[in-house]
Amino acid sequence: AIKKKPDEAFAMGYYVKNKYRPSNEPPQKIDHEIWAWRGFVEYWVGTFPxxxxxxxxxxxxxxxxxxxxxxxxxxxxxxxxxxxxxxxxxxxxxxxxxxxxxxxxxxxxxxKYQPPYTLEQLLMVNDVFQEMIEKHTACSASPYCERSIMLLKILKGYKAELSIRIEGVRNETV
Known part of the structure; x- marks a missing residue:
């Protein structure tokens, strides 16, 4: 399947609109939300040295x-x-x-609450984290390297937690 990057303007609007969604409401447009979150993070990391x-x-x-x-x-x-x-x-x-x-x-x-994401959704989020990790790993020549190192530590932690969740969902479907 070909992955299509959602329209960034739509994704950012969706992210802002749903930021305070009640926690018991299942997530719907995680593909747009994760791209909006990525855009938000990349904007701040790329704009402020x-x-x-x-x-x-x-x-x-x-x-x-x-x-x-x-x-x-x-x-x-x-x-x-x-x-x-x-x-x-x-x-x-x-x-x-x-x-x-x-x-x-x-x-x-x-x-205790965990949104009921599908395996496909979790894998998509994992791909976004991996792409961001790869982008910020190559920071040695960048003036923003210290920031990238802080972000890398956070992203790797998120990805490790997500890997556990992915494994749990895979085990549930077996």
């Missing part, structure tokens, strides 16, 4: 959160007008991420 890349999962995680937040604050402290003492970061992280009762809890906290 001093981009700091971090995942929500790393920030919210009790083990990695304080350290990743310290890295983020160090990065922000390089900007004019930002001065956050590094020693206060763990306290700030705990107060904002773990103790802030003013925020509504999200459905992502328990991580």
């Amino acid at each position: 001093d981009l700091f890349i971090i995942t929500y999962k790393d920030i919210a995680n009790t083990e990695t959160g304080p350290g990743k937040t310290t890295q983020l604050v160090s990065y922000m402290n390089e900007s004019n007008g930002v001065a956050i003492p590094l020693e206060s970061v763990p306290c700030i992280w705990r107060k904002i991420i773990k103790e802030n009762s003013g925020h509504k809890s999200t459905k992502r906290e328990n991580h």
Whole structure:
């Protein structure tokens, strides 16, 4: 089968429109969503040379959160007008991420829900991750290499998690 890249304008619109879809609604146009997500990531990575890349999962995680937040604050402290003492970061992280009762809890906290993607959809997402990994692996001559390394680590983690999910779906269909 020939893979066709969806119209990027449509895909980006679909991504924005469905960003806050209720979590119990099954995903429909994952092909458009993944291309829109890829376009979004590639835009930011290709446009801003001093981009700091971090995942929500790393920030919210009790083990990695304080350290990743310290890295983020160090990065922000390089900007004019930002001065956050590094020693206060763990306290700030705990107060904002773990103790802030003013925020509504999200459905992502328990991580039990998994959208009912088909094997074909999961393999398509896997292909997109692989293409992005290959693109950003060849960064040695690029001025954006540090950013590519951060992105590569995240993409490889996503792909590893996706591989487990793909294997699970394959085992269910046997």
